[in-house]
Amino acid sequence: MNAVNHFFRKTSFGSTVTLLILVAIWSAPTLGLLITSLRPRDLAEVSPWWEALAAPFTTPWTLEAYQNSLAGGMTDSLVNTIAVTVPATILPLMIAANAAFAFTFLNFKGKEFFFALLVALMVIPLQSSLIPVLRGMVWIQKTFDVELTGTYISAWIVHSAFAMPLAIYTLRNYMMTLPKELIEAATVDGASYYEIFWKLVLPMSTPAIASFAIFQFLWVWNDYLIAFIFVGEQKAVMTYRLLRLLGQYGEGWQDVAAGSFISLIIPLIVFFSLQRFIVRGLLAGSVKG
Amino acid sequence: MSDLFFGLVSIVVGVAASYGVFWLLNFLLSLLPERLYRKANWLAFLLPAALLVIIVLVAPLVQTVIWSFKSDNAKEWVGTQNYVEIFTDEVKPDKVEAKKEEGAVFFADNRILDGRFMNILLNNFLWVLVVPAATVVVGTATATLSNQVGPTRERVFKSLIFMPMAISFVAASTIWAYFYSYVPPGRPEVGLLNALFKLLGGEAQPWLTLDKGRLNSFLLMIVIIWLQGGYAMVVISAAIKNVPTETLEAAQLDGANSWQVFFRVILPQVWGTVMSVFVTILIMVMKIFDIVLAMTRGNFTTSVLAFEWYKEFFENSNLGPASAVVTILVVLIAPLMWLQIRTVRQQEALR
Numbered sequence: 001m002n003a004v005n006h007f008f009r010k011t012s013f014g015s016t017v018t019l020l021i022l023v024a025i026w027s028a029p030t031l032g033l034l035i036t037s038l039r040p041r042d043l044a045e046v047s048p049w050w051e052a053l054a055a056p057f058t059t060p061w062t063l064e065a066y067q068n069s070l071a072g073g074m075t076d077s078l079v080n081t082i083a084v085t086v087p088a089t090i091l092p093l094m095i096a097a098n099a100a101f102a103f104t105f106l107n108f109k110g111k112e113f114f115f116a117l118l119v120a121l122m123v124i125p126l127q128s129s130l131i132p133v134l135r136g137m138v139w140i141q142k143t144f145d146v147e148l149t150g151t152y153i154s155a156w157i158v159h160s161a162f163a164m165p166l167a168i169y170t171l172r173n174y175m176m177t178l179p180k181e182l183i184e185a186a187t188v189d190g191a192s193y194y195e196i197f198w199k200l201v202l203p204m205s206t207p208a209i210a211s212f213a214i215f216q217f218l219w220v221w222n223d224y225l226i227a228f229i230f231v232g233e234q235k236a237v238m239t240y241r242l243l244r245l246l247g248q249y250g251e252g253w254q255d256v257a258a259g260s261f262i263s264l265i266i267p268l269i270v271f272f273s274l275q276r277f278i279v280r281g282l283l284a285g286s287v288k289g
Numbered sequence: 290m291s292d293l294f295f296g297l298v299s300i301v302v303g304v305a306a307s308y309g310v311f312w313l314l315n316f317l318l319s320l321l322p323e324r325l326y327r328k329a330n331w332l333a334f335l336l337p338a339a340l341l342v343i344i345v346l347v348a349p350l351v352q353t354v355i356w357s358f359k360s361d362n363a364k365e366w367v368g369t370q371n372y373v374e375i376f377t378d379e380v381k382p383d384k385v386e387a388k389k390e391e392g393a394v395f396f397a398d399n400r401i402l403d404g405r406f407m408n409i410l411l412n413n414f415l416w417v418l419v420v421p422a423a424t425v426v427v428g429t430a431t432a433t434l435s436n437q438v439g440p441t442r443e444r445v446f447k448s449l450i451f452m453p454m455a456i457s458f459v460a461a462s463t464i465w466a467y468f469y470s471y472v473p474p475g476r477p478e479v480g481l482l483n484a485l486f487k488l489l490g491g492e493a494q495p496w497l498t499l500d501k502g503r504l505n506s507f508l509l510m511i512v513i514i515w516l517q518g519g520y521a522m523v524v525i526s527a528a529i530k531n532v533p534t535e536t537l538e539a540a541q542l543d544g545a546n547s548w549q550v551f552f553r554v555i556l557p558q559v560w561g562t563v564m565s566v567f568v569t570i571l572i573m574v575m576k577i578f579d580i581v582l583a584m585t586r587g588n589f590t591t592s593v594l595a596f597e598w599y600k601e602f603f604e605n606s607n608l609g610p611a612s613a614v615v616t617i618l619v620v621l622i623a624p625l626m627w628l629q630i631r632t633v634r635q636q637e638a639l640r
Contacts (some may be wrong), residue, residue, distance in 0.1 A: 015437035023449045026515065029468040030453075032481055036467070048479050083296035087303045092309055099338035106331040114339075118635050120626040121346055125576040128615045129600050131608065132349035132356070152299055163346030164338055169633075176357040193314040222457030226577050229603075243583055253467055253479070260463045262575065264456060268592050271455035275448065276610055279523050 037065050037257035044254060067244055072255070073241060074262050081237040081263075088159035088220040089213055096167035097161060097209060101197050103168065104175040105183055108256050115172075121165040126225070133158060134229055154230040159220050167212055170284055174208030174262060175201060211281030214274055220269035238263040310337055327453045329532035341523045350619070363608055367532075373612035378403040404511035412506055416577055421506070421570040423514050425563055427443050428521020432529055433551065436524070447526070451519030458516075462583030471495040501589040509580050509591060517573070529555060568628060575622050594618045 013262055035049040040062050043052075052059040102108070103115060137148040148154045179239065187195050200208075226241040231237060245256045271278065314333040318326055360367050377400040380388050385399060393401045431450055435443045453461065470480035471493060478484045483493040497505050532555055540554045556563075578595035585591045587600060596616060601611035 007578060012438050012448065015434050016442060019431075019434050019438060019442070019446045022434070025444055025516075026450050026453075028481060029464045029515075030456075033464045036479070046477055046482075048477060048482075048484060050481070051548070063385075079293050079296055079604050083300065087300050091307050094311075095337045095341065098311060098334040101513070102331045102334035104515075106334065108331040108335075116630055117347075119630050121404075121573055121627050123622055123626045124346070124350065125595060125615070125618055126623060127595055128347035128353050128619050129346050129576070129613065131602055132352035133345055136349070152296070153303070156303060158345060160340045164346070168338060192315075192319070194319075194333070194586070197334065203593070216453055221460050222459075224459050224582075239457050240544050242459050242463065246459070246466065253470075256463050257467070260460045264460055267455040267457070268452070271452065272448070275451070276618075278454070279527075282520060282523055283527055 033253075033257045033260060036253050037261055038062065039253050039254070040064065041252055043079070043171065045252065065254035066262065068253050068261060069258040073236070074238065074259055077236050077238045077241045078262065080152075080231070081239075083157075083235075084155045084227060084231060084237055085217060085220045087152070087156045088163075089217045091156055092160035092163035092167055092216060093171075093209055093213055096164055096212075097171055097202060097205065098197065099164070099168045100175055101169035101193075103172045104178075105180075105192065105196075111187040117166045118168055122169065126162050130158075130225070130229055137230070149230055150232055150234040152231065152235065155226055157217075158226050158230055159223070162226075163219075167216070170212055170281075171185055171205060171208055174205055178204055207280075209283070211277045211284065214270060214278055215281055217270065221267055256277055307337075309462045312386075314537055329344075353612045354616050354619075356608055357616040359609050359612075361607050361609050367609065371609045372617075373400070375406055375555075375617070376403055378400060378405075382637045407593060408590050409592050409594060409597055412591065412616075413575065414505070415503060415506060416574045416593065417571060420510050420513050420574045422565045423510070424517045424521050424570050425525075425567050427514060427518040428523075428566060429556075429563065431518065432526035434557075435526060436529060447519075448521065451523055453516045454519050456516065457604040458579035459583050461512055461516055465515075466497070468585055469496045469508060471497075497585055497591075498589045503590070505585065505589055505607060506591050509584055510579055512580050512584070513574065513577065517570055521570070524566050525559060525562055528559040565632065568625070570631065572622070572625055572629075575618070575625070594621075 031053075032049045035052050036044050038061050039052055040060055041064070043060065103111065131250070134149065134275075137154055140146055141148055183196055183200065186200055187193075191199075222239065224243060227240055229235040232240070238259070242256070242259050245259050311604065314336060318329055318333050321329065356363055357371055358366060373396075374569070377396050380393075380395075380401055382399065388401060389395070391523050395401055403460065428630060431446075435446050442543070456464070468477070468481050471483060472478060474493065477495060478487065480493075482496060487493060491597075496508055499505050536554050538556070540550050576595050577593055580598065581587055581591055581593055581596045582599065587593075587596045592600070595618060598611050598615045598618070601607045601614055605611075632640060
C-alpha cells in the first residue's frame, strides 16, 4: 500500500457510504436494462424492473429476449462485428509500429514536421474526411469494378487510417524508452533495420502494442459512424442493428435490451480481464478524442 | 456459417497481405546499392502509414474544405453561399417590414441570423462548457474518495465506475433512453427517472423532448459524463497517489484540515494531470455526435455541429452545406491543435 493511501485511511466510513451511493447511481441505469432484458415480455410491460429486483426469487426470469435477438440477426451482426474489429485492430498496429520505428530510430528529412502534423491530426474530427473517402471508394468501384463500400475491407482501411496518429504517437513514446545501445550494437553486428525491427524492437514493444490493441479493439467494436457509412446494411455490425432497434422501442424494450447486452459481452470481458493494462494504457496517453 | 468462414479467411488474408507489403517494400529497397539502401530505409517503414494518412485523412480534409465552396453536386463554385445559408435565413419580402420592427439584425436586404443554427452553436458551446469541467470534477471526487477506503473496496468501486468505458455510445444511449423513458399516463412506469420524479410529487415527463432551459441537452451530457468519469478518475487517481507524502505530513503538522490539504497541497500538485484530462475530453466533446443521433436524432433543439453534418449529407444529400458545417467544426477545433502540440512539446521536454 502506498503512502497517500495510508495517510487517508483514517477517515474511511463516511467515504465508504458516499462511494456506495455513487456506485448505486452509476450502476442503476445499466442494471435496469439488464434486468428488463431477462424478464418475460408481458410482465415487463406492466411491472417496472425494480419490482423484479425487490423479489428476485418469485419473479420469473427468461432468456427469451436473447433468443429472439440472436435469431433476429444479432448472430450475423456478431460475426460482422468480429470480422470488422479484429483486422481493424491488428492492421493499424502493424503499420503504426513500423512508422513509430522510423520516427524513433531512423533519421530522415522533415521528421519533426511530419511528427507535428500527426499530433495535430489527433484533434481533427473524423467527420471532416469521411465524405470524400466514401466518394473516392464509390469512384474506384465504378472505374475499376472493385467492390469496396459495403465490405469489411473499407472499414479496415478507414479505421486503420484514423488510428494512425494516436497509435504512432503512443508507440513512439514507448520505443523512445528502449535502450538505444542495443539497436546500435545490432547494427554493428550487421543486422538490417528490417531484422532489427521484427526481431528486436517489435518484441520489446509488446507491452505498448498490447495496451494500444485493447483500446483500438474497444474503439472499433463500439464504433457506429464508420460502420454505418462504409459497411452499412449489407454486413450490419451490432451497433448498426442496435440503433435501428432503438428506433422501434415502441415494440417493447426487451429486444433492444437483450441486443445491447449481447453487444456488450465481449467488451466487458475484455474490460474486466484486462483492466490493469487498460489503466496502464490510459496513463500512457492512449485515449481517443 | 459461410459468413463466419469468409470472415475468418478475410482476416487471415488481410493481415498476411499487410505483412507482405512491408516485406516487399524492404525487398525492393534492398535491391538498391548498399549506401542508398541505408539512406532510404526509413521509407520501407514509413510509406504505408504515410500513404494511409495522406489518402484517407489529409487529402479528404482538403477536399471537404474545397467542397464547402461548391454547390450540392460539387459541380459549380458558389463562393461563400453555403456559409451564408448556414448562418442566415431568408426572410420573405412581405415579412421584411415586420422583422425590422421586431429589431432583427439584417444581413443584406432579406437575410437575418438563422435561429436554428445559432441554437446548434449554443448547444456545442454548452457541451464544451459543462462536460469537460463536470467530468473532471467527478473524476477528482471519486479518485479522492476511493483513496480513503481499503484496497479491496477501492478496486471494486473503481471497476464499477470505470466500467462504462467499455460501453459503446449506442449501447449507452439504449441504457439511458430506458432510464429517461416515458410512458403515457395510465400505464405503469418503467423509466427510473420518472418513477423517482413521481415519488417526489411530480408528474411523469417526456424528458428528452423538454428543451426549456436546454434540459434535454443536459440529460444527454450526463450520458457522456457517465461514460468518461471513470477515465478521469483512473488518471487523476494515479496522479494523486504520486503526490509525495512529505508534503501531506508537513501540511498536517501545520494544522491543516483535510479540505485544506486537498485544495492547497494535493490539487496544485495534480493540476497538470487534471488539465490534460480536461483537454482530452474537451476535444472529444467538440465532436460529439453518436449520443445525439441515438437518443434524439437531433430533434427538440438538441442538434450539434457534428450531427448537423450527418443530417445534411446522409438525410438531405446536401454535399456543399454538409462540407461547410464540418469545415466550421474544424475551424473551431483548430486552436486545440495548437494546445495539443504544445502539451506534447512539454512532455518531450520532460523526457
